[in-house]
Amino acid sequence: MNDVVEVQNVGMKYQSLNGEIAALENISFKVRKGEFVSIVGPSGCGKSTLLSIIAGLLSATNGTVLLSGEKDIGTSLKIGYMLQKDHLFDWRTIYQNVMIGMEIRRIVTPEAKDRALELLKTYGLYEFKDKYPNQLSGGMRQRVALIRTLMTDPQILLLDEAFSALDYQTRLVVNQDIYAIIKQENKTALLVTHDIAESISMSDRVILLSKRPGTIKNIYEIKLSCDNRTPLSSRETPEFQYYFQEIWKGLDVHV
Amino acid sequence: MPRSTKESSLSLEHIAYLRRVRMEKIYIRIIQLMILVIALGLWEICANVKIVDPFITSQPTRIIKTIIRLYEEGALFHHIGITCLEAVVGFVLGTLLGTMIAIILWWSEFLLKILEPYLVVFNSIPKIALGPVFIVWIGAGPAAIIVMTLSISLIVTVLEVLNGFLAIDEEKIKLVQTFGGTKFQVLTKVLLPASSPTFINALKINVGLSWVGVIVGEFLVSKAGLGYLIVYGGQVFKLDLVMTSVILLGISATIMYQGVVYLEKLLVKNKV
Numbered sequence: 413m414n415d416v417v418e419v420q421n422v423g424m425k426y427q428s429l430n431g432e433i434a435a436l437e438n439i440s441f442k443v444r445k446g447e448f449v450s451i452v453g454p455s456g457c458g459k460s461t462l463l464s465i466i467a468g469l470l471s472a473t474n475g476t477v478l479l480s481g482e483k484d485i486g487t488s489l490k491i492g493y494m495l496q497k498d499h500l501f502d503w504r505t506i507y508q509n510v511m512i513g514m515e516i517r518r519i520v521t522p523e524a525k526d527r528a529l530e531l532l533k534t535y536g537l538y539e540f541k542d543k544y545p546n547q548l549s550g551g552m553r554q555r556v557a558l559i560r561t562l563m564t565d566p567q568i569l570l571l572d573e574a575f576s577a578l579d580y581q582t583r584l585v586v587n588q589d590i591y592a593i594i595k596q597e598n599k600t601a602l603l604v605t606h607d608i609a610e611s612i613s614m615s616d617r618v619i620l621l622s623k624r625p626g627t628i629k630n631i632y633e634i635k636l637s638c639d640n641r642t643p644l645s646s647r648e649t650p651e652f653q654y655y656f657q658e659i660w661k662g663l664d665v666h667v
Numbered sequence: 668m669p670r671s672t673k674e675s676s677l678s679l680e681h682i683a684y685l686r687r688v689r690m691e692k693i694y695i696r697i698i699q700l701m702i703l704v705i706a707l708g709l710w711e712i713c714a715n716v717k718i719v720d721p722f723i724t725s726q727p728t729r730i731i732k733t734i735i736r737l738y739e740e741g742a743l744f745h746h747i748g749i750t751c752l753e754a755v756v757g758f759v760l761g762t763l764l765g766t767m768i769a770i771i772l773w774w775s776e777f778l779l780k781i782l783e784p785y786l787v788v789f790n791s792i793p794k795i796a797l798g799p800v801f802i803v804w805i806g807a808g809p810a811a812i813i814v815m816t817l818s819i820s821l822i823v824t825v826l827e828v829l830n831g832f833l834a835i836d837e838e839k840i841k842l843v844q845t846f847g848g849t850k851f852q853v854l855t856k857v858l859l860p861a862s863s864p865t866f867i868n869a870l871k872i873n874v875g876l877s878w879v880g881v882i883v884g885e886f887l888v889s890k891a892g893l894g895y896l897i898v899y900g901g902q903v904f905k906l907d908l909v910m911t912s913v914i915l916l917g918i919s920a921t922i923m924y925q926g927v928v929y930l931e932k933l934l935v936k937n938k939v
Contacts, residue, residue, distance in 0.1 A: 469844055493845035495838050503860045516846040516856065564846070 415481070416568045416600045417443040417466060422475035423625075424461055434625035435461045439475070441619055441628065443568065443602055448594070450603045450611035453621030453629075454663060459604040462626070463570050466602070467491050480567060489517070492566030492599075494574040498557035500545035507532070507541040510560045517564065524563070531559045535593060550578055554586050558593055569594060571603040575610065587614060587643040608663070612655045613643040620662045630662050725910040733911040746912075750881055750892040751919055753809055757816025758877040758923075762870060764817070765824025770854065772825070773832045786822060794818045794880075798887045807888040815887075816880030820873040827872065831865030832858050867931045874927055878920045893919075 424436040435458035443449050451459050464470040466477050468487040476483055479490050500509045507528060514524045532538045535555055545553055554575070561569060574590070575583045591614055594601050605611050611618045618632040636649040646652060677685075707727045713719045714726035721729060737743040772779040798815055805811040835858060843853050885894025893912045900908030 467845055469841065487845055487847040489847075491845065493842075495842060497836075497838060499836070499839050499842045501839070501857070501860065503863070512843075512856065513846040516843060516848040516852050 414445050415442045416445050416447075416479070417602065418478040418481070419462075419466065420476045420478070422462070422465060422472045422477065424458065424465065424470070425473045436465075436472075437625040437627050439621075439626070439628060441631070443600055445600055446598060447617065448591075448601045448603070448615045449617045449619060450605055450615040451619045451621060452605060452608060452611045452659065452663070453626060454623050454665065455606060457621045457624055458626035459606075459621060460572055462621075463493075463572050463602070463604050467493050467570055469493075489564050490567040492561035492564060492569045494557060494561050494569065494571045496573040497577045498545075498550075498553040500553055500556055500560075502545055505542050505544060506537060506548070506556055509545065509556060510563060513560060513564045528559075528563060531562060535559060550582050551586050551589065554578065555589060555593070558590055562593075562597060562599075567600060569599050569601040571601060571605075573604055573606070576605070576607075583610075584644065591643050608656055608659050609647065609652075610643075612652060612659070613646040618655075618659060620659060632659060722904075723906055725907045729907045730911045730914060733907045734915075737911070746892055746896055747915055747919060749809070750885065750894065750916070751923075753812045753816065753884070753892065754877045754881045754919075754923065757813045757880055758820065758870075758873050760813070761817050761820030761824055761873055761877060762866075765821050765869070766828050766866070768821075768825045769828035769832065772829055773858070774850065774854075779829075786825065790822045790826065795883050798883060801884075802888050809889075811888060812881060812884030812892075815884035816877045819880040820876040823872060823876065824869050827869045828862065828865055831862045831868075835861050863934050867927065867934065870927045870930070871924070874920065874924045878916070878923075882916070 419439055419441050422436060422439040423434070426433040426435055439462060441449075451462065453459050461470065465472045468477075468491065479488065500506075501512070504512065510528045510532065511520065511524070514520050514528075529538065529541070532541050537552065537556060537559070540548060540552070545556070548556065557574075571590075575586055578586055587610060603611065603614060612634055615634055618634060619628060620630045620632070621627065622629045632655060634651075634655060636646050636651050638645050638649050710724070711727045714721035714724060714729075734743065737746070772782065794815070797818060801811045801814045801818070805814055839857050839861065840853050843856055848856065881892070882894040882897070885892045886898050889895040893916050896912040897909050897916075900906065900912065
């Protein structure tokens, strides 16, 4: 089983008093182990809805989602979800914030505690473990949020516009940072973003969704000629502009 | 302070600035004290030279004498104690019950939709109008007064806390859900801790409201308490007693409010 996520014919309709809104239609794709896949699309195309369905937070109107070949009901340990803002809880210390997933799952074991400290140490946050979130910079907070997600040892990370709330410079640094951590921890990742450059710089594949109802318009294999690929070095490759133009044309933005 | 501690010699401008800030604080305190002293002094003098009639307005020395007399009779702390007890019990009950109802309404949106018009009506009724009803139902005594207090603060607490819950970022709740959190865990891990500023606000409002409830209750029916002393003093034209009670009331309510402020400091420390 090399496919961590398999989305089969997923469709989603929202009900409202003014009628039905078709958010997604006929979405099928796979994410292989270790792959970094991005989903881009115009705003309101149902990107985040798709992620919520994969995470088990919403149930699709039709179609199925397989996680490592198993049909899953509800949220599971296999999934790590990162939101736009870090949503660290102000009333918890960094360490307590990192542990919240384990607390909720009721698996606060000595091993889990060790793992939390280990991860904090590896990613340079150990000395901040007893500080509160508002004593940290935006980039550090996002790193804490990632460690919180990694604590449950998920098979796939779902990043829902995870960098959109950061200012541009911080964002480039955090892209670099999070990418390195994901690769080092050998995680599979699915990123939803509206930033074309960000999607190319981080991904192996980019899935382009159409306007609502969102369908898969195209899938781009990103092949860049550089060794030791990082988000920043990706941006310097000659192919980068080419992919950017292709996806931009595909997005077909009219204002 | 932007200057690092290494720099032992602060710039002259900075020293001047610090002195200005400190002096301003001292001036404020001095002027505050002066206002109090002048007001009490004028009151005393005006009463002594009969510009005002101390029988009607009372005067500071008479108030002090009244307090001493009450103390010697052993009635001072009896009255203060009863009123404070009623206020604190009403206040605590109002806050706890209000929070519990808010949790229930948050839990079931359906119930909230059903009860919404009733909440609006109960919130609009001047609860004081219910005073006679409580007395008949519960009987004349401290219990009726506590229920009076409770009724004044309860609905406000429910609305305040519920609004606090509903204002919490949906994404924070989503975060707990992504870890498979139950509704109960959303409540304990997010809603309650995130609502501590809301609770403090509700408490601050309730301190004021519960004193209103207690005094109104004591006006209507009581055999002891500061509200009783005010009504009794008014009826027998002992304005010294009325003024004394009002001042004791002011002091008690302030102490209770300061208690809430202290609680606020305990709750929010470390988190700034």
